Amino acid sequence: MNWGPARTTHAMMTFDPEGLTRTQREGDACVACHKKWPRPRIRIGRLPNDAALFACPECADALLPQQQGNVRPFPRRVAFS
Template identity: 75%
Template sequence: MSRRPTRGGQDAMTFDPEGLTRTQREGDACVVCHKKWPRPRIRIGRLPDEAALFACPECADALLQDPRENVRPLPRRAAFF
């Protein structure tokens, strides 16, 4: 998987199409849980041929976590000199 910048400043993941079903590759099913209804609307990534892939809101939240929420500042005494 590679990451490239997309709209909104988020990264789009490039997925290998071999592990996806036809409905997932066509954007009619979530790339994670295969849910078809309601149709997934959150663009989560793309295929190597630039076709868009979508995820349901629950799966998108898991895949698109804000990396800043995992960053904790070091205590001043632990900083390197």
């Protein structure tokens, strides 16, 4: 992932849809482990047509690059919890 041109947001990773199932391409299954329930909610990347791809929390930790230096991520929180 790289910073966007304004250096304010991350540019999303682009995935090749060739090896993904239909449910993964539609965002209904995790792009790594195919888990469908609970529905993956962490946006991990996109397809070439700008469709969003999602991953479960366990797979997202493995797919996202490690933070560097003194950058500390905010804890993930589920909406309305």
